[in-house]
Amino acid sequence: MIIHSLVEDMIIGLLGPEGTYSEKAAIKLDMKARLVFFDDLEDVIGSVLTQEVDCAVVPIENSLEGSIGITMDALKEYDIYIIGEVIVPIRHCLLSKGRMGDIKVILSHSQGLAQCRKFIREHFRDIEIQTTGSTSHAAKLTSEFSGMAAIASRESAQKYGLDILADDIQDYIENHTRFAVLGNNIPEPTGHDKTSIIVHLGHDRPGALHDLLGEFASGNINLTKIESRPSKMGLGDYLFYIDMEGHMSDRNISVALNNIEKIVDWVKIIGSYPLGIKK
16 A cells, blocks of 8 residues: 555546546556546546545656646645655557658646657648647547547557557656655554655745754754755745655654754645655
8 A cells, every 4th residue: 555544435536538648647546436537637636625535646757858847836835735645657649540651649647748859840840830738638639530639548549549640759768757745644653654745945045955964964864855946925936845754743853853944944744654665
């Protein structure tokens, strides 16, 4: 199990329609769960806040295109936690009812299009490109017109009766997306955990970031990620999203977080959860 204390008959919210990479992540999380599909990420996140679902699976980071802003911003704005993570290999295909020469429009989610820039530029330089709410939505639309093609998963081809015209078309073979499992309560430690926080340094001063990072070094805490994002409170003002090995209940992490609170404007714990494994 990726998450401790999964409820029986769990309900998972995720981006739809059927055939998304989010669905692959949700099935990997719990094969027996009931899946509830939503049209956009905001609705998926909202379903956790309203407790319409037990948890939600949302993309948070891609190895080619970086972090997903909607998810990152939601973790700052709402009382919601990362309670687990699932890492899914992304293998994009070009899907269509027609042939390569019939294609006049290519559809996909913005991330799918961005991850296949080289393929599109090489083979479809003058073709119209349109974004959709998800890769599977692109596949569903494509199933209605022979002049359309979708960039989506192999599972979407099977789901919507499309032919695979080209396989593994992403720009780089090492393409993975990390999906965050969102919930309302932080799970108990497993011994193989990760903690995620957001920090706002406040007033800029020499050595502020050095002092922050020094607290982790003093506690022998391994940071697995540090990323800055605009705070939306003014130009040049940033938040730092930090991931570290260990659970927030571990003594060294607890001490470090207490010390950090004294030297920054504010710090928010956005999750302490079992590590995902990339297979």
